[in-house]
Amino acid sequence: MKFAQTPLSRILIGSLALLLVTVLFVRFIQSTSGQDEAQSNDSRQYRARKINLALRRTAHHLLRLAGDSTSRIPAVEQPNPHTFRVSFSRSFNYDSLPALLQASLQIHAVAGPYDVAVLDCARGKLQLGYSHRDLMSSGPVPCTGRSMTAGCYVLQVTFEPLAPASPPSMRWPLIALAGLLTGVAFIMWRRSAQTSEPEVQPVSSMDSAIRFGQSQLDVASQRLMSGSSLHNLTYRETKLLRLLVSHPNELLERNQILKLVWEDEGITVGRSVDVFISRLRKLLQNDPTIRIAAVHGVGYRLEVLSEANPK
Known part of the structure; x- marks a missing residue:
C-alpha cells in the first residue's frame, strides 16, 4: 500500500x-x-x-x-x-x-x-x-x-575574570x-519563495580608532594604520602619538611632553622624546598628509596637511 x-x-x-x-x-x-x-x-x-x-x-x-x-x-x-x-x-x-x-x-x-x-x-x-x-x-x-x-x-x-565559553543548556x-x-x-522555508537576508559585514576594530590625516590610531590595541601599513606600537609610542594627535597643529613643549608621557617612570630623560619622535616619523612615512615638525629648542608639532599640499 x-x-x-x-x-x-x-x-x-x-x-x-x-x-x-x-x-x-x-x-x-x-x-x-x-x-x-x-x-x-x-x-x-x-x-x-x-x-x-x-x-x-x-x-x-x-x-x-x-x-x-x-x-x-x-x-x-x-x-x-x-x-x-x-x-x-x-x-x-x-x-x-x-x-x-x-x-x-x-x-x-x-x-x-x-x-x-x-x-x-x-x-x-x-x-x-x-x-x-x-x-x-x-x-x-x-x-x-x-x-x-x-x-x-x-x-x-x-x-x-576572563569570560568563559559557556556551553548551551543540555x-x-x-x-x-x-x-x-x-x-x-x-x-x-523550503516551500516559500523568500529570499535570504543579506550578509552582515563585520565591523573592523579600527572603526573606533582615532583618525588623523590618512592614518588611524587604535589606542586599546596599540596599533597604527598609516596609509596601507599596519604597525604594532609599544605602550610609550601609543601614549606619545595619542598626545600629538589630540593636539593637531599645536606646538607641544618638550617639558610638557615629558610630563604627560614619561612622568609615570619617576625619572625622565630629555633624549627619550627625540628617540620616540624619530620612531613615529618612520611609522608615519606612508602618510603624506602627516608631518611631525620640530621647533628647535621648544618642542614638536604634529601637522595635518591637506591632500592638495602633501609634504
Missing part, C-alpha cells in the same frame, strides 16, 4: 530527522566537554604562572631601585583565581611601579585589565593604587608623587522541542 505524502507528513519526517541529528550532536558535545574543561584549567594555570613571573620581575626591579639587591623576594600568593600578592619588607618607589609592572606583563604576554593596590601589612588597609585604564589616559597615574613611610607593604594586582525536553520547531521552520 502506498502512502501519499501530505504536507503534514513531510513536516513530521523532517522534524524527526532533525531531532535525530540534534541528539547525535548533543552526545558529541557531552563526549568533548570533559576535554574542553581540562584544556581550560591548563590555560588558567599557565596564565597564573606567567603573572607570577611578571610580579617577581616587578618586585626585583623595585627593590633594586630602593638599593636592595640581596634580599629574597617572597613567594607570590594567590588568594583567589584573579588576585596576586607579593610582600615587601620595606617601602619602595611607587612612582616607578606602573611602568615596571606594565613592562613585566607585556614581556610575559599577560593581557587584560587589572587593578593595583598597595596595602600595609599590619591592617591590610589600602594606601595607594590605580587601575590599568589610568595608564591609557593622558593624565598622571593616581597617587604618584606621594611618599611612603618606612614599613611592610603588600603589592596586590587583581585581574578582571535540557532534553528543550532540545526535542527545538528540533521539532526547527524541522517545521525548515520545511516551511
